[in-house]
Structures are given as structure tokens and as C-alpha cells.
Amino acid sequence: MTMAGTRADTAHPGIGQDGAPAPVPIADDVHWIGALDPQLRRFDLILRTANGTTYNAYAVRGRDGVAVVDTVKAEFAEPFFARLEQVARYDEIRVIVLNHLEPDHSGALPELMRRAPQARLIISKRAPAMLKALLKADDEEIRYETVDTGHEIDLGGRRLKFLHTPFLHWPDTQCTYLVEEQVLFSGDVFGCHHCDRRLFNDRVGDFRFAFEYYYAHIMRPFKAHVLDALRLIEPLPLKLIAPTHGPILRERPRRYVARYRELSGGAALEPMPVDSAPLRTLLIFYLSAYGSTARMAEAICAGAETVHSVRVSLYDLDGGESEPFVDLIEAADALALGSPTVNGDAVKPVWDLLSSLAVVNLRGKVGAAFGSYGWSGEAVPMIEDRLRGLKLRVPLPGLRLKLIPTDAELADCRDFGRRLARALVGDAASGSGNGQAARGVIDFAELG
Amino acid sequence: MAKAKLTFEDIGQTVNVPAGIRVIDVSEKVGAGIIYGCREGDCGTCMMHVTDGWNNLTEPSVLEEKVLRENMAGRHDRLACQAQVIGDCSVKPA
Incomplete structure (x- = not known):
């Protein structure tokens, strides 16, 4: 008797269980091609990761070619390329979209660009400085295109539309929306550190804590930017949210959007009674x-x-x-x-x-x-x-x-x-424009 | 030594400063709302808007121009850690 049938559905079948990596379909001609990192116990020094994390990357196929959306941490390049090779040839890759340049998502980029030299590299309009710093490259050494909200790339029956969502949680961050499938590749937004090979939110273990914990440590400093991003995301028809870490959100994805709005809405209780003067x-x-x-x-x-x-x-x-x-x-x-x-x-x-x-x-x-x-x-x-x-x-x-x-x-x-x-x-007074020269003139020497 | 009047509009404070001083060195001491990161012209955090006397600051260097561009600076925005005061001007956080 073999245990293989049950192992496939087990969250932690053992160390190094990514040995025979296979791509996972998440929509028509859209595959997860990321990597599992179940042994990670601390992310970026600041986050505890009790069951590791995932680095999610995706491949989208259109009539005229393939788009790779995000890559993985450099150490996990091998399962990423193994999964990618099962859904596309390198010469089919037309575009590489990086929604976020942090090394856990851009680590495999240099090798991917080497293997698919014809591919156009697409990044947000705030990303070039970070890209050049990351690759230690000058303008002459690297080709890329920047996109903004409303820009679109047609892969042939498959349109990728871009949403400029800076500071979630780096200046360069953006989201990419696959119009025909109503899939949002959201980068770190709506992500969490939860490693579970069952991948989908309706299949994995309980990750509510991980979702809240991730928001509290990664997105909370940028609440105003989260609200700006939600104004772009909320009007979209959404069948599925595909973030760069943790479960893919296919079961009622809007719940997670709504939760972000709640979490970004300010203090739990107003500090003052509503009828008092602003304090x-x-x-x-x-x-x-x-x-x-x-x-x-x-x-x-x-x-x-x-x-x-x-x-x-x-x-x-x-x-x-x-x-x-x-x-x-x-x-x-x-x-x-x-x-x-x-x-x-x-x-x-x-x-x-x-x-x-x-x-x-x-x-x-x-x-x-x-x-x-x-x-x-x-x-x-x-x-x-x-x-x-x-x-x-x-x-x-x-x-x-x-x-x-x-x-x-x-x-x-x-x-x-x-x-x-x-x-x-x-x-407060100066905020309404009454403050100019209100305090007169002092000498620099008096400032001590 | 030549003097200039540097006004921080957000707190309504004008300071008589020695010409050549960087805006950052004054704004920090007077407690104005311009904030800082690297303090060496790289991160763009200290971007400020010059509301008056744009020509009374030293010209931005090639590197400052580059950082301003990368940070989507508006017209008459400068980095407080780079701009030196050479005449009367008014600034506020960008």
C-alpha cells in the first residue's frame, strides 16, 4: 500500500517536499509556478513564520505568447524554472512583469532574463531606481518598460492591465489584472506567510492569523496608500486574487479586500465623542x-x-x-x-x-x-x-x-x-494656511 | 557674513540664516515639518516645495536632479539635505 495518495493533500509531507515540482492551474491557461519554503522560521528578520512561506509566481498564456508574473527568491529558482518549463518554452515568453522588486520576488529575474532574452521586462513607473540598484546595472545595461494605471499589454485574447499601487509596501509596488479571467496578481497585497502546498484558500489550513499578522507588520505603516490602492481594486470584477505569498484567494476573494478596508480605516474606536469639537x-x-x-x-x-x-x-x-x-x-x-x-x-x-x-x-x-x-x-x-x-x-x-x-x-x-x-x-492653524510668519523672525544662532 | 531669510511655511517661522547653509540644518533645529531619511541626497524623503525664492537656492546637482525625477518631484521641489540657501526663500514639506 502506498501513502502517495494521501501525501499529495498533506500540508507538511516532509522536509524538501518540493522535489518533483509541478505547475498548478489557477484559471484557464494561468498557472502557479512559484516555490514552497516550509522551513523558513523568520522572514526579513521581523516576521515569525511558524510554517514557512511561499514565493508565488504565475504564468499567463495568450494566443501570442506567455507572460511571467513575478519570480521567486534566488535559492528557489530551481523549482520555479522546473514549473515554468512545464507550461511554456522560454522563447514563448513575451513579457516578464515584476509587481514588486524585493529580492524574494526578483531573485530569479537575472537568470530568467538570460533564458528568455527576447522578453520585455515590465515594471511600475516608480521601480527603475530600485531595479538598477538591485541588479547593480545602468540604463545602458538593462532594458525595461515602465507602466502606470490604465496601461495594458495584450498577449492575444489575454489583456494584462496595470494598477499603480505604490508603497504597498515599497515605492515600486503595483498590481496586474488579467481582464478576461478577472484575476488580480496583487504582489504582496493580500498576501501572508503561510506555506501549504494545497495552495488555495478553501483548501489550506487556517491562515487567518497569518493574514492579519502580515497586514499588521507589512501594510499597516502604509494605510493611506492601502486606501488609495483599494479605490483602484474595489471596482474590479474579481474571481481570484493571486498574491506573491501564501494562499491563492479564490473562495470569496472580496472578503479579503473588505478586510483590508476595515484594517486601514483608522482607530478601532474614535478617540472622541462625535459631537465634540475636533481635538x-x-x-x-x-x-x-x-x-x-x-x-x-x-x-x-x-x-x-x-x-x-x-x-x-x-x-x-x-x-x-x-x-x-x-x-x-x-x-x-x-x-x-x-x-x-x-x-x-x-x-x-x-x-x-x-x-x-x-x-x-x-x-x-x-x-x-x-x-x-x-x-x-x-x-x-x-x-x-x-x-x-x-x-x-x-x-x-x-x-x-x-x-x-x-x-x-x-x-x-x-x-x-x-x-x-x-x-x-x-x-492645525498653519494647515489651513494661517500660519505663515505667525511667529516672526528668529536668528539661527538662537536655535542652539 | 551674508545673511538670508528662510521661512518655513508649515510652522510660520522665519529664520535669519548664514548664506550657504543647507535647509536641513535649519529646519531640523527649528522643528519644521520636513522629514529626513538618508540625509545624503539619495532617498528623496526630505523633498520640500519651494513656494518663494526658487532662485535663491543653489542649483540642484545632476544627482539631485536624478533623485527628484525618480521620486516624481513637482515643479519647484528640492531636497532639503542638498539645497543651500543663498537668498530669501520660503519652503514647506512637499
Whole structure:
């Protein structure tokens, strides 16, 4: 008795199970020709991958030739070419479309171009710089064509239409839509790290966690761009979504589009009652060993609260986990961080929080730093540098106090809070065009 | 030393600066909303829009022109880490 019949449907039949790779039809004359990577346990250093991932690539055949859509990571070129060769000859390949140039999708590109030198390489209009950097090539050394939303390539009864969807999750990203089959080759959008040779969403194991986890770490920083992309994707008739990682979404594909809209729609709960005036929100986080930085935080909070239309929240970083704080920060307008200086540095929970913020968009938020210190007080400028590095605007020089704050110093803290809140409200004013020259002229030497 | 007035429209702040200074060195100190990435003219993150005094910044280099093109820069957009102030001008985040 053989186990072969059951093994074909098993998610993990064993290490290296991609030994006899076969292409998988996903629509008429459209095949999956990707590769399985079941042993991967961490992707790009930042994502855990409990059952590995897939690198999905596709071949589309028209009357006049074949299109290859995306390739695979270089180490997985062998099963990719083996699958490709079963559905097309290299001299039939008319176009190679790269929806995303990250090495896990472009790794096999140089070899594919060598084997199919006649093929036109199609990339998005934002992709040339990345392509040249990736291949270490100049314009003279590489031929490519760029496309934008609305551009189309006809393979003979099969039209590929392109959707320019930048920053999902690199500047170069795009989607490709096969009109006749209503198939969206979506790149990393709607993808996830879930390796299962059964391939289709109605056949594979439960990948809901993987889908949400992928969005949270890869797409979340680019919510505004996701919404722009959804405006292009939602009107399309969709039979199937073919992403570059994880299951192919053929069973109710629109559910995944709708889920992206939900996830990109902002905070879970509005921070304010709907009938209140629009407010700017300021979050103050602090850590304090002897209570001095805590007293500074309270005074800054009290000062900020005196400014109309700013809502201030105060949190001891020692009393919470980073993850919900990251959610708060994503929805806030400003962030003030207080840390004492210990051994010439800010304390670890501050860095832990700051290093957790890469998954949210911080552009345009206001940042500030403060803290009490004993000898040298490096924590405050170090936090300010990090805030700037995270692309926050730091409108006020940080506030440092030596040891226990006096009443006069606490008054300085209240003033600091007031000025920070005003800078926040001032931003709103300048956004409506009233801000020009509102603050007069200062000399560069005064900026310190 | 020659001076110039550099205005950051997003925060309504004008700064008297020594001629020759790069916009990035002022905007960061004054807390204006222009953001930064590599700070060496490669990534395009610090793109800004020059609303007034376009000719009072140093000419963009060939490399800056290339990065601006690749990042779909609009008319009168510059990189804050490359443009040096040589006369009065006003800028804001692109």
C-alpha cells in the first residue's frame, strides 16, 4: 500500500517536499509556478513564520505568447524554472512583469532574463531606481518598460492591465489584472506567510492569523496608500486574487479586500465623542526611578491641559505593554517621552517602545522629550534624535532637570507642556494656511 | 557674513540664516515639518516645495536632479539635505 495518495493533500509531507515540482492551474491557461519554503522560521528578520512561506509566481498564456508574473527568491529558482518549463518554452515568453522588486520576488529575474532574452521586462513607473540598484546595472545595461494605471499589454485574447499601487509596501509596488479571467496578481497585497502546498484558500489550513499578522507588520505603516490602492481594486470584477505569498484567494476573494478596508480605516474606536469639537491628542509617557521624571510628566500634562482643544493623556511606561501603546500612538497627534538618564542612556522600556513604532506611520506627528538626571542627562537629546529619526517633528528643545525638581522648575515643566500643546494647535492653524510668519523672525544662532 | 531669510511655511517661522547653509540644518533645529531619511541626497524623503525664492537656492546637482525625477518631484521641489540657501526663500514639506 502506498501513502502517495494521501501525501499529495498533506500540508507538511516532509522536509524538501518540493522535489518533483509541478505547475498548478489557477484559471484557464494561468498557472502557479512559484516555490514552497516550509522551513523558513523568520522572514526579513521581523516576521515569525511558524510554517514557512511561499514565493508565488504565475504564468499567463495568450494566443501570442506567455507572460511571467513575478519570480521567486534566488535559492528557489530551481523549482520555479522546473514549473515554468512545464507550461511554456522560454522563447514563448513575451513579457516578464515584476509587481514588486524585493529580492524574494526578483531573485530569479537575472537568470530568467538570460533564458528568455527576447522578453520585455515590465515594471511600475516608480521601480527603475530600485531595479538598477538591485541588479547593480545602468540604463545602458538593462532594458525595461515602465507602466502606470490604465496601461495594458495584450498577449492575444489575454489583456494584462496595470494598477499603480505604490508603497504597498515599497515605492515600486503595483498590481496586474488579467481582464478576461478577472484575476488580480496583487504582489504582496493580500498576501501572508503561510506555506501549504494545497495552495488555495478553501483548501489550506487556517491562515487567518497569518493574514492579519502580515497586514499588521507589512501594510499597516502604509494605510493611506492601502486606501488609495483599494479605490483602484474595489471596482474590479474579481474571481481570484493571486498574491506573491501564501494562499491563492479564490473562495470569496472580496472578503479579503473588505478586510483590508476595515484594517486601514483608522482607530478601532474614535478617540472622541462625535459631537465634540475636533481635538488634537497628546500622549505623555514616562518612566521614573525616584519620582522626579514622574513629577515633570504630571506638570507637563497640567500645562498642556490648559490649552483649549488639546486632549492630554499620561501613562507610566512601567505599567503597560508596548503593543497597546503603539495603537494609541498611531491614533495620536503628539508624543512626549520622559526618561531619567541611567548610565548615560535613556532606560530600556523607552527604547523598547520606540523600536516598536516602525509598524505605524508617524509622519507629521509632534514629538518631545524630557527627564530628570543626576550627572550628565544624555537621555533627553538621545530620545529627541530618535524621534527625529522616526520622522516626527520636534518643535521644542527637550526639557532636562537636575535631580529633584523645585517649584520653579515644575513651573518650567508646566510652561513646556503649554508650549508643546500650542505647537500642536498651531500646526492645525498653519494647515489651513494661517500660519505663515505667525511667529516672526528668529536668528539661527538662537536655535542652539 | 551674508545673511538670508528662510521661512518655513508649515510652522510660520522665519529664520535669519548664514548664506550657504543647507535647509536641513535649519529646519531640523527649528522643528519644521520636513522629514529626513538618508540625509545624503539619495532617498528623496526630505523633498520640500519651494513656494518663494526658487532662485535663491543653489542649483540642484545632476544627482539631485536624478533623485527628484525618480521620486516624481513637482515643479519647484528640492531636497532639503542638498539645497543651500543663498537668498530669501520660503519652503514647506512637499
